[in-house]
Amino acid sequence: MRASRLRPREAGGRRAKLTGAMSAAAALCVALLLSWAGPPPAEAAPAPWTVVSLTFDDGRDNQMNAAPVLAANGVPATFFVSSGLIDAPGYFTRAELDELARAGHEIGGHTVDHPNLAALPLDEAKRQLCWDRNTLLTWGYDVRSLAYPFASTTPEVEAAAEECGYSSARSLGELRTRFGCEQCAEAESIPPRNAFYTEAPAQVDSSWTLEDLQDSVTSAESVGGWVQLTFHDLCETGCSELNVTPKLLDDFLRWLTPRAETNGTVVQTVGDTIGGDVRPRGDAPEAAPAPPGVNAIKNAGFEGVDADGVPACxxxxxxxxxxxxxxxxxxxxxxxxxxxxxxxxxxxxxxxxxxxxxxxxxxxxxxxxxxxxxxxxxxxxxxxxxxxxxxxxxxxxxxxxxxxxxxxxxxxxxxxxxxxxxxxxxxxxxxxxxxxxxxxxxxxxxxxxxxxxxxxxxxxxxxxxxxxxxxxxxxxx
Incomplete structure (x- = not known):
C-alpha cells in the first residue's frame, strides 16, 4: 500500500460437423439460393502474420509521455489500470484516462488496487477483478482485457476473471527473450491456447535496448503469432528500474510500423487481437458486516503472524x-x-x-x-x-x-x-x-x-x- 493513500485529505458451442446426405430437394434449394446470391464477395485480405500489442501497466502518470509518441507513429496501445488508484498521486487522473480513450487507446483492468491475486482468498480476488471492471465500465470505457498484477494467478482466479466479464487476461515471462525463458516459445498463438493466461515476454525495464525490443518482434515473426510488450514507467530522469525513455519507445515504433507493409506485422490493442464484443458485467458480493455484539476486527490480538513477521490482516x-x-x-x-x-x-x-x-x-x-x-x-x-x-x-x-x-x-x-x-x-x-x-x-x-x-x-x-x-x-x- 502506498503511503500517500494513508495521508489525511490530503454461446456459442463447438462447431458441429455435418453428417449424413442432403436430400435432392434440399440440394436443389441450395443451388437456387447460390444462383441468386449475385457475384461473390471480394476476397478478404489475409490476416496479419504477426501482431504486436503495446501494453502499459498500473496507470502511472508518467505514461502520459507515451501519448504523443503513440500518436506520432499512428499506433494504439492498451493501458491496464487499477481503478482504486486513479486520481491518487503518481497515477492517472480521470481526465487523463478519458484523453487516452478518446485517442483510440484501450483501457483495460488491473484490479482495484494491485494486490497479488494468487495470495488472496477467492472471494476477495473476485471482488478485486469484478469491482475494478465494473467501475471502469461505469466510467464509460469498453473493458475487455485484464492484466494480472505481478503476473500472479491461479486456475481459480482465471475462472473468476472470465466470470467478471473479461475476454482475456495477460501474464508475463512465458515467451523467450535474452532475459530468460530460453525454452519457451517465441510468440503466443492467435487465438491463444488459454485466453485467461495469455503468454507474453518478461516486462520491459531499463536493461532493455532497442535491439531487445526489435528481437522480440523478429522472433515472433519467425513463427507468426502475437507478442505483448509490457511497459511501466516512461520518463527521462528519476525513474524506476521499470523505465524506458520516450526516445527509446519512439525509435522502436519508427522501426516497427513500416513492417506492416514489409512483413505483415501490425500493432493492435489486446482487445482487438482477442476480438469479440464487450461482455456484460460480472459481480462479486460485499463481505457481510459483523453481527451486533461481534468484534469486526480479524486477528484483534495480533497473535497470527505471516511469513514476513507482519501480523496477519x-x-x-x-x-x-x-x-x-x-x-x-x-x-x-x-x-x-x-x-x-x-x-x-x-x-x-x-x-x-x-x-x-x-x-x-x-x-x-x-x-x-x-x-x-x-x-x-x-x-x-x-x-x-x-x-x-x-x-x-x-x-x-x-x-x-x-x-x-x-x-x-x-x-x-x-x-x-x-x-x-x-x-x-x-x-x-x-x-x-x-x-x-x-x-x-x-x-x-x-x-x-x-x-x-x-x-x-x-x-x-x-x-x-x-x-x-x-x-x-x-x-x-
Missing part, C-alpha cells in the same frame, strides 16, 4: 517525513503478542498499524448511517489518537476523520471512541491508533462494534467509562 500505515519500525512485541496486554510502532526523527506525518485496506477480507464492512465503537488497549510514550479511513463503493480508500487525543500511558489502558455515523456511499472502514511524534506505541486487543451492539461495561476494567460513548468522544480508561 494488519498493514503498516506511514506517511510524511519520519523513520518508523513496525512489528510485534511480547509486552502484550493479553496473549503472547501486541502490535508495536516505534517512530524517531519525526518531522511530519504519522505511523500506525491498521486493518489492511482491502475489499472485505480484513477491513470491516460498515453500513451508512451507523456509528461504530472503536476500542484498543494501548501503552505509549507519546500521545496518540484513532485515525479512520473509509472505503468507497468502488473499492478505493479515503481518509475520514480522527478522534481527540489520548494521553501517553506507561501501562496498558483502554481507549474507546464512538465514530460519527458513516456517510452515504461508503462500505468499509479501517482504523488505527497513530504516532505523530517520536515515541513507542503498543496496541493490543483491538475492537470495533456497531453502535447498539457494543459489549457491556462488565467486560471493561474497574473505573471504565460506560459502553454508550457519545459520537466524537474519546476516553482512555
Amino acid at each position: 494488519w498493514m503498516e500505515g506511514n506517511w510524511g517525513e519520519n523513520a518508523t519500525d513496525f512489528g510485534t512485541s511480547r509486552a502484550a496486554n493479553s496473549g503472547e503478542y501486541a502490535g508495536i510502532v516505534a517512530t524517531v526523527r519525526h518531522a511530519s506525518g504519522d505511523a500506525k498499524l491498521l486493518p489492511q485496506l482491502d475489499l472485505g477480507t480484513c477491513a470491516p464492512t460498515v453500513l451508512p448511517g451507523t456509528s461504530y465503537s472503536l476500542r484498543a488497549w494501548y501503552s505509549s510514550t507519546a500521545k496518540t489518537q484513532f485515525v479512520t479511513y473509509l472505503r468507497t463503493a468502488e473499492g478505493s480508500w479515503e481518509y475520514w476523520t480522527a478522534s481527540p487525543y489520548l494521553h501517553a500511558a506507561s501501562g496498558y489502558e483502554r481507549a474507546i471512541w464512538m465514530t460519527p455515523p458513516i456517510p452515504p456511499g461508503y462500505t468499509g472502514m479501517s482504523f488505527g491508533l497513530s504516532l505523530f511524534e517520536d515515541g513507542v506505541l503498543r496496541v493490543d486487543d483491538v475492537g470495533m462494534y456497531a453502535a447498539g451492539g457494543t459489549p457491556g461495561s462488565q467486560r471493561m476494567p474497574p473505573g471504565a467509562a460506560p459502553g454508550g460513548i457519545r459520537p466524537g468522544a474519546a476516553v482512555a480508561v
